[in-house]
Amino acid sequence: MQGKVEGAGTRPAVDVVIMAAGKGTRMKSRLPKVLHQLAGRALLQHVVDTAGELMARKVVAITGHGAMEVEAALASMAGATAEFTLQCVRQEPQLGTGHAVQQAAPALADDGMVVVLSGDVPLTQANTLMHLIKACGGDKLALLTLEMTNPAGYGRIVRAGGSAEGGAEGAVQAIVEHKDATDAQRQITEIYSGIMAVPAAQLKRWLARLDNQNAQGEFYLTDIVKFAVADGVAVVGYKIDDAVQVAGVNSPVQLAELERAYQLRQARRLMEEGVRLADPARIDVRGDLLCAHDVSIDVNCIFIGQVSLGEGVSIGAHCVIANAVIEAGAVIHPFTHIDGEKMGVTVGTGALIGPFARLRPGARLGAEVHIGNFVEVKNSTLAAGAKANHLAYLGDATVGERVNYGAGSITANYDGANKHRTVIEADVHVGSNCVLVAPVTIGAGGTVGGGSTITKSTEPGALSVARGRQISIANWARPKKAPKP
Numbered sequence: 001m002q003g004k005v006e007g008a009g010t011r012p013a014v015d016v017v018i019m020a021a022g023k024g025t026r027m028k029s030r031l032p033k034v035l036h037q038l039a040g041r042a043l044l045q046h047v048v049d050t051a052g053e054l055m056a057r058k059v060v061a062i063t064g065h066g067a068m069e070v071e072a073a074l075a076s077m078a079g080a081t082a083e084f085t086l087q088c089v090r091q092e093p094q095l096g097t098g099h100a101v102q103q104a105a106p107a108l109a110d111d112g113m114v115v116v117l118s119g120d121v122p123l124t125q126a127n128t129l130m131h132l133i134k135a136c137g138g139d140k141l142a143l144l145t146l147e148m149t150n151p152a153g154y155g156r157i158v159r160a161g162g163s164a165e166g167g168a169e170g171a172v173q174a175i176v177e178h179k180d181a182t183d184a185q186r187q188i189t190e191i192y193s194g195i196m197a198v199p200a201a202q203l204k205r206w207l208a209r210l211d212n213q214n215a216q217g218e219f220y221l222t223d224i225v226k227f228a229v230a231d232g233v234a235v236v237g238y239k240i241d242d243a244v245q246v247a248g249v250n251s252p253v254q255l256a257e258l259e260r261a262y263q264l265r266q267a268r269r270l271m272e273e274g275v276r277l278a279d280p281a282r283i284d285v286r287g288d289l290l291c292a293h294d295v296s297i298d299v300n301c302i303f304i305g306q307v308s309l310g311e312g313v314s315i316g317a318h319c320v321i322a323n324a325v326i327e328a329g330a331v332i333h334p335f336t337h338i339d340g341e342k343m344g345v346t347v348g349t350g351a352l353i354g355p356f357a358r359l360r361p362g363a364r365l366g367a368e369v370h371i372g373n374f375v376e377v378k379n380s381t382l383a384a385g386a387k388a389n390h391l392a393y394l395g396d397a398t399v400g401e402r403v404n405y406g407a408g409s410i411t412a413n414y415d416g417a418n419k420h421r422t423v424i425e426a427d428v429h430v431g432s433n434c435v436l437v438a439p440v441t442i443g444a445g446g447t448v449g450g451g452s453t454i455t456k457s458t459e460p461g462a463l464s465v466a467r468g469r470q471i472s473i474a475n476w477a478r479p480k481k482a483p484k485p
Ligand code: UD1
Pocket: 019, 020, 021, 022, 023, 062, 064, 091, 093, 094, 095, 096, 097, 098, 099, 100, 118, 119, 120, 153, 154, 155, 156, 175, 177, 191, 192, 193, 194, 219, 220, 221, 222, 248
């Protein structure tokens, strides 16, 4: 995600302003809008990450609604991308986008270029912004614009030479907000995206001249365009045709639409890298998915955090895989849940996992390990060739090579207060329905009889049976019902 964009060294310093004070009423949510998640990251996190890709010197976030929560979230976001300084400024009350940026002005140095972004516009690509920055060049006002078939509600780009006639490519004269626009101006289909790049010193002078004499009684940031024109500063419109990059999130419907657009892009990228997806519309990547050659992924899989899939890995339908390394040739059968969380999970070469397997943090599976249905593995190492094929639990265990761990067996790793380790040495066979009460070691090559509760360590090669001895009573007559009188 943190791919740096080329050419950043040869330009004025970039400071980014992120507007994030708005209310987001239409989300109908307690959570501030910019903290809603897209592809597993807060909307605002996407924007902050993009600022990181621009190699911004400083990021100034403008908060208002839900400021405490947004600022707390920002503090942890900056931790991940510490290459810029992050400053929050409050905008209270919210009197418009111009008023918002006015609050940020004291935090901006005069020598830089300011890129204005919105916390609720998550999918702008850094490359697009690099073009905008280039268009600004440190001395012009550059506006990111878009043609829209239905531009209602947006600010219109008014160009010289009769924009009302439509599509004129003359110099930008002004941005007119929809509510302030004449009928003729409302015919204009080129809209302002809400994103601009502007020299900081000029921006500050223009901000000081804003008023709220307009249809909404707001201080419009977009009014700086007419000041630029009046001051003889060139205004350039940099038009893109990819609406997703400038789409804002105002409602759950728009959030879901952008999520799907984002996921489809990820799917396309994966397929371009050679990954075979059963259906590009049915995969979700919430983080970074790294794939070697000849990976195939069936429908409805979700990848979370950092996941890497080695050559030839096959992922069955309906798997959820988070923070895991799956090595070459491994097969993950349908409905498997792998969650490495902070400790990670590794699945070795040629391993067979699932269906219906659950691998939890710290599961380290060697080559050719088999984990079958309804088997849970947590914080355990299984050496090459070990198998647990049915209905079992391995927690805090070290399992040697070629161990066969029977159906229904569990490690009792928790005594109610502390966790203890179970060691099962190489070539052990653990029968079905055993309880291995940790701490305990099963010596190499040993066998544990089915149904045993093992509380003491066993010697290598030993057969251990720990259960009630079977008794059989010959010719035993079952009780009979008394005949009804
Ligand atoms: C703004 C532009 C409009 C453009 C549109 C693109 C202005 C006056 N108009 O419209 O030309 O077509 O974006 O989406 O700038 N915000 C604050 N404080 C405020 C007001 C807004 O932080 O007082 C934030 C919002 O949270 C949001 C962003 O600024 O992230 C844009 O605000 P929004 O109300 O969506 O934009 P509009 O004014 O409708």
